[in-house]
Amino acid sequence: MPTIEHEISINAPIQICFDIARTVEVHEGKTMLTKQIAIGGVTAGLMEYGDSVTWQSTHLGIKQTLTSRIIEMVRPYHFTDAMVQGAFQSFTHKHEFFQSDTGTIMKDTFSYQSPFGIVGKAADRLFLEKYMIRFIASHAEKVKRAAEAEIAAHQNRLS
Secondary structure, three states, rough: OOEEEEEEOOOOHHHHHHHHHHHHHHHOOOOOOOOOEEEEEEEEEEOOOOEEEEEEEEEOEEEEEEEEEEEEEEEEEEEEEEEEEEOEEEEEEEEEOOOOEEEEEEEEEEEEOOOOOOHHHHHHHHHHHHHHHHHHHHHHHHHHHHHHHHHHHHHHHOO
């Protein structure tokens, strides 16, 4: 079961980063690799503990749907979502937030199991793990941009 870890430094308070990472609209859009949109469950706003969302997206040229549920949450330090239904055999995605001198460190830990046994393991080694690393990093950059833009907008309103 491959596990991907990614960390990013965000110049914003931990609560803002935590909330933005749970916002459906931040996960959507054509700027992501997947053209992802929420089509079921929570389709707008903040996802909370126990919430599920069904995403329609395109991965590796294949249009598909995936449903995940928030299975763990401790505000504002971490939340975990897990696949309920979709193309993977299974996955869990833990989002952790740590205060730092410059704001927040956001750490993603994504563990997944590909379907199709040995063929799935070969796909992991050949291309899927690299694709998922880019996907996780791209999403983290989107959270960073949104959090830092929110701080800049707040500072502009105060000026």
